[in-house]
Amino acid sequence: MTLRLLQHRSDNGERTVIAAQGDAAYVVPGFATIRALALHAIAQKISLAAAVEAAGRGAAVDIAAEFEANRLLAPIDHDDGAHVQLTGTGLTHLGSAEGRDKMHREAAAAEKQTDSMRMFLEGLEGGKPAPGVAGQQPEWFYKGDGSQLVGPTDPLVMPAFAQDGGEEPEIAGVYIIGEDGTPYRLGLALANEFSDHVTERHNYLWLAHSKLRQAALGPELLVGTPPDHIEGSSRILRDGEVIWEKPFLSGEGNMSHSFANLEHHHFKYDLFRRAGDVHVHFFGTATLSFSDGIVPQEGDVFEILAAPFTLPVRNPLKRAAPVQVAVQQL
Structure with a gap:
């Protein structure tokens, strides 16, 4: 077991x-x-x-x-949240280009192929190299430090300025860096990678902005060899009623990149091999309510379930109060 x-x-x-x-x-x-x-x-x-x-x-x-x-x-944390890095990779799942490409196609109508589709196809071709060989580099993004990581039943809070707060049902790898700089994968966790898809759709160069949001992990850390096939369900509840639900797939058998290739292109950077640090890396998804025209509202509850995890990640959506930031000259 x-x-x-x-x-x-x-x-x-x-x-x-x-x-x-x-x-x-x-x-x-x-x-x-x-x-x-x-x-x-x-x-x-x-x-x-x-x-x-x-x-x-x-x-x-x-x-x-x-x-x-x-x-x-959440199944990982650190006494000092600055020593937790939340990062991820996109366009990693078979079919994941469809929703992204749909978002960007209108903005790039003059192009025969969007940048998203090009990156997806490059991943299909070179995302699963032979062991010990570096494959195609994936899309990569930064989400924040440990202050952005919330627990399996905590609210996901979008900033007051956010244009959207949308779920992303994913599997995340959880890592710790040994004293000699060696990354160790502790296991996998169910995750909601939570992003601002309206901001991203406006201009894909705003992807970096859209990802600077909180993220939630399910309570269970799955230890040992990762399963090749993970099948789950993502849904949104409003006032206790399901307003949207869709299955999602993950695991290497449903991905255009191997875990090893995604890990190589993350940990190849020296700054991500600092002894004692914790890393949570989101492996991507091909399933979004946003692609089906759903607009989540404050008070909605995101619920993601997937075997072999036995418990969900279940988070209500909240919006933060506005914050006025004034830079002072010293």
């Missing part, structure tokens, strides 16, 4: 790590965070699964009940 790790915070603030396999879940004694467990495993030169096994079993936990009680956190 696949091992899943979760982070729990009790009502009095005490934190614990939970291990889950199948329907059974229990506290992992001796560790308050998954990051601490991972650093221990690296120091001992063992796998995360072996570190969990060596720690023994604490009290049993009903993770579904803890999820509904809002006591499960």
Whole structure:
């Protein structure tokens, strides 16, 4: 059975790590965070699964009940949010060019092929190279530091100036950098990569602006070899009623790039191999409510589910109050 790790915070603030396999879940004694467990495993030169096994079993936990009680956190964090990097890659999934190309086609009507379609086709051709070989470079974007990462049931807050707050159902890779600069993949998490699609559609050169938004992770970190096929559902609820729902696919079998190629083109930069840092990298999607003309409203709830994860990521949409920023001359 696949091992899943979760982070729990009790009502009095005490934190614990939970291990889950199948329907059974229990506290992992001796560790308050998954990051601490991972650093221990690296120091001992063992796998995360072996570190969990060596720690023994604490009290049993009903993770579904803890999820509904809002006591499960994102499955990775850091005491200093500046040491968490949120990044991602787009146009990585089979079919993902269709929605993007539709957004950009009108703006680039004079071109025979948009930049998005060119990048997608280049990924199809060279995104899955042989082991040890660098393949085609993907689209890459920055979302922010750990202050932008929210938990599985927390609100996703769009800035007051945002033109849109739209879901992106994805799988994210979770990483930590060892003392010698080696990146370690801890596992995969279900994710809502949350973007401003109206801003992006206005001009694709504004993609960088559209991605500077919060993102949410589901509570479970899927440990071990990533599944080749992940199938899930993304939906939006308004006043308790489903207003939009659509299946989505992920995993390498449904992608134009391999995880290894996406990881190579991220961690090839020295600044992303700083010892102790945490990275959450979003692998992209081909499914957006925006492509179907849906306009999310404040109070709507995004819910994303996908096996082998057993719990969803479920976040209400909020808009922040306006902030006046005045730069002062010193």
